[in-house]
Amino acid sequence: MKKFRSMTYPYIIWIAVMIVIPMILIVFYAFTVEGNSVASIKFSFANFIRFFTDVIFLEVLLKSLYIAVVTTVVCVLLGYPIAYVIARLPSRQNMILILLITMPTWINMLVRTYAWMGLLQDGGVFSSILSVFGLGDVQILHTDFAVILGMVYNFIPFMILQIHTSLAKMDSSLLDAANDLGADGAKSFLKVTLPLSVPGIVSGITLVFLPAVSSFFIPKLLGGGQYVLVGNIIENQFLTAGDWNFGSAISLIMAVVIMISMFLTKKVDVKASSNGED
């Protein structure tokens, strides 16, 4: 047994270096200011003060949250009916459709986002469709709509798959019981199906919200160069401005925002499932 156990030692050292140290570095940089020769390390909150006293940064944070929340809501509203319809299909078609929905997620996100750039361009497929309705002059690319569309496109499969899993696990005899007890379709959906699928919705929300808040290439490709979300600021601080301390502080703020949102979502989950048990 000892011999087998020792097989894990190299990996433990590996994750200490490759996962734990980077996390420590982010926290360290966030709470220090530039000039990090070991002799002159100075702990300070300057980076955080700079972020929270600057209206521009706060606006960007709010905008990122707004885009991520809208994306998540759209993913739930569109993803739920899709998952519901698929879950009711015979098992063979069910399997094929799930495979068809999983397939695109395996293809490079960047490639798929780039495709939307072409589709949404002026004179592109989308605007030709709109011009049929007399809306030819509407600009789509480089708007909030384009960014949200790109995010929904990239992240909705996660939502569909999570909701589908929770619906597929459901015991269908519960629905029969509800019907026998006099519930009509709408009522048994609201009282039985929906509460039982809440855990799926919640894990779907987690999987959509997290990448949506931190995304930086979707806003850049579909929102245009002037479109800035939190992810773009972080990218900029690290790769252009070179202010790693400020960049680390922003990523830490983003991580905290994400944790708070996750905590709130989980709370809703517990509440909803305990309601379902009444």
Next chain:
Amino acid sequence: MEKKKSIPSKIILVLTLLFFYLPIAYIILFSFNDSRSLTKFSGFSLQWYEKMFSDSTMMSAVLYTIIIAVIATAVSTIVGIITAIGLSKSRRIVRNMVEQINNLPVLNPDIVTGIGLLMLFSAFAINKGFMTMLLAHIMFCIPYVMLSVTPKLRSLDPNITDAAMDLGATPFQALYKVIVPQIKPGIVSGALIAFTMSFDDFIISYFVTGNGVQNISILVYTMSKRVNPSINALSTLVIVIITVALGIVNLVPIIREKKKRK
């Protein structure tokens, strides 16, 4: 749950598939366009493929992507298997600790993992380039291998390994001849996930690369600022490679099943 398809649900399914596959179809179609336009298809041509294959930046990006994906898959599969087996025999505290730390890159946004690695490499004064990208890919691939191998290990009978060793097998032989063959399906799916994760990665690669080393995603990102239909050809190549890889993995078990039945 099985009911006949109603018309609204049919419409939902058709629209869903259209939404998912329209952009992919669009990319493939316009990679054969004979003009520069990204909005009007004027005729069939292979010129963008010719341009792609003669463009050395594009070809080196394809090469880097494949080399890194292959090495990262091989290394992370081997390390992942060894670690997962070792963990299955370890104390619970160790197991939980490793699982928790493994989860960090999954729970963190990729951008955070990316900047963390960027700062790590510069703290150790490692020049950014091929090596740093490879190390980063190995780092994020291993947890996926472990995730797909560990459940298979749990369902193994621990006595079989002991029996093999009682019968004179060295621990290495027991590992290689007894444990590995039984967890093969988990290994295959873990390796596939690792390969596609590495092949498709953009965010982490983008932060840890340097020295002109670009993978396909980074290239698409930097080139997409200007109209360049060769990107469509490159994207089509990516779509084909991933679809073939997925096809093989999904079809092989089905074909094997059929042969067994015969």
